[in-house]
Amino acid sequence: MTSTLSARASKRSTRKFLEPSAIAEAIAIERHIVLAGYQALTHYSSTFGLTEHLVREIDDAARRHQAIVSQLRRMHADALAAESISSAHKEALAALGLLEPSRAEAVGVTPPRPVQVCHIIQSHPGRLGDPASRAIVSLAFLLVAVHALTDPTNCGTASPSLNLVPPPLHRDRALLEKVLVHAVAAFDEASTTELTGYICEASASFAGWSTETQRGLSVLRYNPHSLRSSCRSVGLGEVDARIVG
Known part of the structure; x- marks a missing residue:
């Protein structure tokens, strides 16, 4: 009986931590997809038919995510301080821009899958011009990113210990629905077809990344159901069956 109670107490007292690698992945997605997307x-x-008021909302969202990245960097530093860092790990972090160049040499590392796929699509020779x-x-x-990421800086504890489930990016989802209505x-039909095709490719990359990152705690909670709902609400229902997940 005593051993059973001790085991239960041990489980209750065990704190789970968001690993530095998970925070680094979130920073990469925020920088290369979320912030880059708002900048685009x-x-x-004018390409997307956006009003001045909507552009101001987008600017506000970008500033909000810049603040999220700054907080994630602080969380990342806290997480690193809580564990022993090998020189190889430092090199990988430096390559992601998470350490000053003077602290580690930059080496090639593999970005999260969605960042890779987005870069490959945008680098296609037919799109360079x-x-x-x-x-x-x-x-x-x-x-797709705003239906996959959560905000661990807004869960009551902006620290490496993630004992509360971080909330989805509801404000961004609502904003993107307004953007898509205008877009x-x-x-024209060709541009709409192009957009739906890229949404499907993005969903596949996030679904695959979600499968790859099922280790420990993560800021990723890809939600294909909410993504489908958003697409239907703005008149992109034809993409429904092609969204992965």
């Missing part, structure tokens, strides 16, 4: 929307607002097409890619990946109205 403001730079090509077409910034509007690359902006559509950015919008598609941004849309769908402004697009």
